[in-house]
Amino acid sequence: MRVLPVGDSALLVEVSSGDEAQALHAELLRRRAEGSIAVREIVPAARTVLLDGLTDPVRLASELTSADVPTAPPRAGEVVELPVRYDGPDLADVAALWGVTEREVARIHAGTEFRVAFCGFAPGFGYLTGLPPHYDVPRRATPRTSVPAGSVALAGPYTGVYPHVSPGGWQLIGSTDTVLWDHARVPAALLSPGTRVRFVPVGTYGPGPVDANDRGPVDADRPDKAGTDGRGPMDADRPDTAGTDRRGPVGADGRSPVGADGRGPVGRT
Amino acid sequence: MTDRALAVVRAGALTTVQDQGRPGHAHLGVPRSGALDAPAAALANRLVGNPAEAAVLETTLNGCAVRPRSTVTVAVAGAPCRVTVDGRPVAWGAPVRVPAGAVLDVGAAVRGVRSYVAVSGGVAVEPVLGSRSTDLLSGLGPPQLTDGAVLPLGRVVGPHARVHVAPQPAPPAELVLRVTLGPRDDWFTREAVRTFISRTYRVSAASNRIGLRTEGPTLERARSGELPSEGVVLGAVQVPPDGRPVVFLADHPTTGGYPVLAVVRAADLPAAAQAVPGTPVRFVAVRRR
Structure with a gap:
């Protein structure tokens, strides 16, 4: 397990597998519920859990050790x-x-x-x-x-x-x-x-x-296509992208800072 | 409909409703959103006697015009601009009375990018997950303003401030962003890290509420391969494959798969919201607090 500081008030805890990340996430939620961690956001991802909005990240970083990661995520809940x-x-x-x-x-x-x-x-x-x-x-x-x-x-x-x-x-x-x-x-x-x-x-x-018609190739330069919709930088896991060869930088669509093309946000009908 | 409402006369290039955003939902993929220049939005609210959490209008470059259906107090803060009521010049950065039916015109930004328009009672559109902010990434919150739209206003809770003018920071001629390196600085060559914290970038015209994009020297990675998606914070400096740093602003995605080289101090982000395209940007490394 690696604990990486992120800015002044966040920690990124990196583990070696998705299962460990899920287990760590469950453990951190448990600690927040019992009141032993004060944190605004607990954001799990593929191999990490981000803790954002910490009042004392340095202290938590020194306290977190590999012993905190349960071997498997709990099989609880509906x-x-x-x-x-x-x-x-x-x-x-x-x-x-x-x-x-x-x-x-x-x-x-x-x-x-x-x-x-x-x-x-x-x-x-x-x-x-x-x-x-x-x-x-x-x-x-x-x-x-x-x-x-x-x-x-x-x-x-x-x-x-x-x-x-x-x-x-x-x-x-x-x-x-x-x-x-x-x-x-x-x-x-x-x-x-x-x-x-x-x-x-x-x-x-x-x-x-x-x-x-829904299966046409995606032209990365068109503003209505994945990767050029003015969203933030993307990553390969995103469900609106194809393989990693499509990880073009976002913003290549030449949108001005006003986003004045009047298009509605993506992700809605 | 109640007369506590604002009719949009001129929506402007991109005017959105913003408050303090909806933090606390990042684990569901919900961006925090909220006013980019939060101190300016807070000042505008204070000037009209609104609580800090009241929703305001955030304009982009060319302002907007609205017509209140009842007499209201307004204040415009953030990017300096010409403000008129029915064509007559009134104060920027101070409480102004707008009679029922008169047109408040918030002009184009003279400097900076985003002006904030607070109206007594606050913009009272239906909140989503506790916030009235328009989130341009995920589409939560009210749509951006359009000509002819009508926005409900809330109840006035307090008197406006007794000031003639409130001091505000000027939009930056040069944007100096203090950063702490990491969490993924080890994905970049030492030369790239040196370049990042010593050379000058410029604000790209492709910047938006999601990220401040830059133009300048590209940053070379020390390793190839992919970083699995991981949670990202406000102010994260992500480096996509084109090698040009992007500073994540309020509507940023909650997870990302490009390495984050550094994180900008939260106190420096309001200035980033006011930096026009072409503004020089310097990233200055500071020690973690």
Whole structure:
């Protein structure tokens, strides 16, 4: 475990695996709940947990040791069940990558208990882990310009559900009608870090109709495409990007500081 | 509809509703958002007698114009600009009475980028996760202002300040940003780190509420490969593959996969919000407190 200072009031705790990061996150939440850590934000990610808004980061840094990381994340809390139709346009591709039938993809996916490792990309988007490593899949070579809300998707070790219509580079295997994010609801996010998730198959297996227009190549210079929408710098894990070759700098769209093109923010319909 | 409202006459290039933002939800992928020049927004609120958490308007470069349906007190702070009521010049940086039906015009910034318009009672759009701020990254909060939009106002809670003019820092001719190195300075060559803290950059025209982008010497990485996504803080200086540092501002993404070379002191970020494109930027390394 490495504890890296971040500015004057934050620490980034780096561990060696996603499981350790989830376990550390759960432990830090427990300590905050019992009152032994005063911190504004606890942000888990792939291999790290960020503690932001600390009053005394130096002291906490000296106190945190590897002994603080439990061996595995707790299997506590309710399981959120997401009804899913395994009808995604990439189901056949995923079946080919896994070397199984489409029906088997659905069976394996629905037979797995997932856990929200972390959230990011958009409010309500969780990066779910649980599939064994040999089921990792690459992102699509060319991201779609528009992925429907509720799409259940795979990339790398993660499963995710797109909370809103957005560009997307992940492999789409199904869809759900469950609303992942509703800011009028309490809590707004159905999935938060640590939430256990199961996908419950409904309806028939097999891909639905695919709109060929949604599969066009992404031109990184166009403002309506992934990576050039004026959002902050991105990273390869983001579900609106394809492989790492697409990690172009954001801001290459020449937007002025006013963002005066009048486009609405991305991540909404 | 109540007469406690503002009609938008001229929305300007990018005018948004901002308050102190919605910190505490980063783990859900929700940016903090909030006024970029927070001290200017706070001053404008103080001048009209609003509590610090009241929502104000944040303009960008060319101001905006609004018509209150009832008589209100307003104050404009942040980027200096010409302010008029029904065409008559009134004070910038001081409380001003705007009669019902009159047009308050907040002109283009003479210096700086963002002016803040506080109205007695505050802009009372429906809060989202405890904040009325427009978040341009994730789309939370009210949409940016459009001509003809109507914004509700809250109840007036206190008298306006008895001042003729309030001192404010001038927008920076040169932006000096104090930074502490890390957490990922080891991803860069020693030469790159030296370049970063010794050479002069310029504010890029591609800057926005998400990040202050810079132009200048590129920073070379000491290692290739990918950094798994990790949480990022306000003021983080992220270096994308083009090698030019980006300073994360209020609407920044909550996680990122490009290495963060340094973090800007929070006290220096309001000035960053007022630095026009082309402004020289120097990053000065300081010791962690």
